[in-house]
Amino acid sequence: MSNTKNWPLWEVFIRSRNGLNHKHVGSLHASDSEMALENARDVYTRRQEGISIWVVESKNISASDPKINEDMFDPAADKVYRHPTFYDLPDELKHM
Amino acid sequence: MTTIDLEDQFMKRVAADEKIEPKDWMPEKYRKTLIRQIAQHAHSEVVGMLPEANYISRAPSLRRKAALLAKIQDEGGHGLYLYCAAETLGVERDTLIEELHSGKAKYSSIFNYPTLSWADMGAIGWLVDGAAILNQVPLCKCSYGPYARAMVRVCKEESFHQRQGYEILLTLCNGSAEQKQMAQDSLNRWWWPSLMMFGPSDVDSTNSEYSMKTKIKRFSNDELRQKFVDATKPQADILGIKIPDSDLKYNEQTSHWEFGEINWDEFHNVVKGNGVCNKIRLKERQQAWDNGKWVRDAATAYAEKREQRKNESKQVA
Numbered sequence: 206m207s208n209t210k211n212w213p214l215w216e217v218f219i220r221s222r223n224g225l226n227h228k229h230v231g232s233l234h235a236s237d238s239e240m241a242l243e244n245a246r247d248v249y250t251r252r253q254e255g256i257s258i259w260v261v262e263s264k265n266i267s268a269s270d271p272k273i274n275e276d277m278f279d280p281a282a283d284k285v286y287r288h289p290t291f292y293d294l295p296d297e298l299k300h301m
Numbered sequence: 302m303t304t305i306d307l308e309d310q311f312m313k314r315v316a317a318d319e320k321i322e323p324k325d326w327m328p329e330k331y332r333k334t335l336i337r338q339i340a341q342h343a344h345s346e347v348v349g350m351l352p353e354a355n356y357i358s359r360a361p362s363l364r365r366k367a368a369l370l371a372k373i374q375d376e377g378g379h380g381l382y383l384y385c386a387a388e389t390l391g392v393e394r395d396t397l398i399e400e401l402h403s404g405k406a407k408y409s410s411i412f413n414y415p416t417l418s419w420a421d422m423g424a425i426g427w428l429v430d431g432a433a434i435l436n437q438v439p440l441c442k443c444s445y446g447p448y449a450r451a452m453v454r455v456c457k458e459e460s461f462h463q464r465q466g467y468e469i470l471l472t473l474c475n476g477s478a479e480q481k482q483m484a485q486d487s488l489n490r491w492w493w494p495s496l497m498m499f500g501p502s503d504v505d506s507t508n509s510e511y512s513m514k515t516k517i518k519r520f521s522n523d524e525l526r527q528k529f530v531d532a533t534k535p536q537a538d539i540l541g542i543k544i545p546d547s548d549l550k551y552n553e554q555t556s557h558w559e560f561g562e563i564n565w566d567e568f569h570n571v572v573k574g575n576g577v578c579n580k581i582r583l584k585e586r587q588q589a590w591d592n593g594k595w596v597r598d599a600a601t602a603y604a605e606k607r608e609q610r611k612n613e614s615k616q617v618a
């Protein structure tokens with residue numbers, strides 16, 4: 206028997222309807238992925254909130270560190286030319 | 302950066318209504334305050350299932366039974382959302398459960414009162430869930446992201462809880478004289494404990510100041526209590542039953558209902574463990590946990606065996 210006391214933690218992602226992304230809704234404990242899916246159904250879709258569920262063990266998620274956010278997201282900070290409003294075009298030109 | 306700088310930065314973020322997320326730096330006091338509050342909230346959801354569970358097999362119709370079951374199931378879900386929010390702060394689920402079962406952690410004292418008649422299912426939904434909603438709606442804007450998000454889910458589910466309770470009382474109040482008396486008796490017993498749900502008066506509330514400063518809390522206990530009285534009085538009038546407070550009177554100047562003195566000795570006594578049901582609630586929780594042990598063990602063993610088989614078949618292939 207495993208000596209971890211808690212069942213592993215799973216993160217739950219739900220697609221509310223086709224055409225939309227799966228979105229993180231919360232987490233839960235379960236002994237395996239099958240149970241995680243069933244528990245996610247019981248807890249997070251009791252009112253028809255979803256048509257598709259993903260579960261992933263929390264320990265498998267790598268997250269960026271907010272402490273280094275400045276460096277991490279710095280490359281995008283000085284690239285205004287990536288936005289449509291950067292370009293000077295005449296007013297007569299509509300819908301571009 | 303020094304801790305003082307970090308703390309300063311943190312307070313600025315909170316003041317600017319930015320959300321704090323699990324991996325962000327936060328003061329130890331903030332973390333501890335949140336863990337205590339969220340865990341206590343989670344325990345309340347879970348223990349709160351017990352007084353109502355008592356009536357699943359006693360519901361007067363299939364409609365009522367289905368609604369009550371769905372409500373109680375929701376409360377279990379609320380407990381889970383909240384335990385998960387607490388876990389993002391670095392505390393283990395099993396530790397929280399142990400603290401509940403050992404009596405170290407607190408839960409809302411309202412659940413230490415007995416449910417004596419079917420009308421109590423109505424009064425709990427109307428008053429207890431009603432008070433919980435008033436507490437929880439501002440928590441949707443709490444400074445800690447995971448707690449705020451859990452509260453959004455909870456609040457979406459709560460309104461049916463209050464409505465099904467009120468409908469139970471409405472049916473009783475439109476029934477025979479005895480049925481109406483059941484509803485009145487239930488209001489008599491649940492009114493004052495419901496007012497106590499908002500916690501000690503602002504002058505005596507030890508944790509409030511820090512919680513307000515860090516925007517865990519947005520309204521004081523007394524403000525929320527006043528909102529509750531103002532909202533509930535007209536609802537009692539529609540039912541045609543009387544709030545058991547001879548001091549209750551409308552103040553034209555403030556547009557608020559003034560109410561009588563709360564018996565804080567009773568409140569502190571129940572918090573200390575001397576309420577009618579403190580012992581049985583804890584015992585039932587412990588039993589549920591102990592009786593579920595074989596299920597937890599079996600599921601773990603099954604998962605391990607499956608994992609092993611998967612690895613074995615990989616080697617063969």
Ligand SMILES: [Fe+2]
Pocket residue numbers: 346375376379433455459
């Ligand atoms: Fe709840």
Ligand SMILES: [Fe+2]
Pocket residue numbers: 376430433459462
């Ligand atoms: Fe509820």
